[in-house]
């Protein structure tokens with residue numbers, strides 16, 4: 376019984392530590408908020424963290440893996456990272472992640488429930504003034520995950536995290 380409680384507490388500690396590992400692309404959003412942590416399992420004395428890969432073109436995966444191992448090591452936990460064979464969807468992002476993105480001027484991906492339609496790629500509200508009078512400028516922003524839009528109302532360019 377005590378054994379089980381210890382494991383539960385350890386699991387909570389590991390999740391709390393993971394919530395301090397920030398996404399390399401959006402440094403104020405944690406991996407937990409991004410929804411890329413699929414599971415945490417204790418195997419023997421070490422924890423196995425399963426990570427859902429985000430956009431295949433993003434070079435962030437190795438950075439995430441190293442950050443997870445270093446952060447858990449700092450908390451006194453041995454760990455390894457496995458890559459899940461399932462697609463990540465932007466629907467897995469938490470509301471807090473979406474709110475933080477909007478705050479720094481990145482339009483968050485639209486919730487799509489698995490139905491990604493072109494319409495959602497074109498009608499994007501401006502993260503600064505919420506105007507719908509926006510247009511896509513460039514499909515390829517600073518990373519493959521992002522596109523550049525322009526707001527005709529407040530006349531500012533903004534980035535959008537593409538939905539997936």
Ligand SMILES: [Zn+2]
Pocket residue numbers: 501502503504505506526527528529530531
């Ligand atoms: Zn605007």
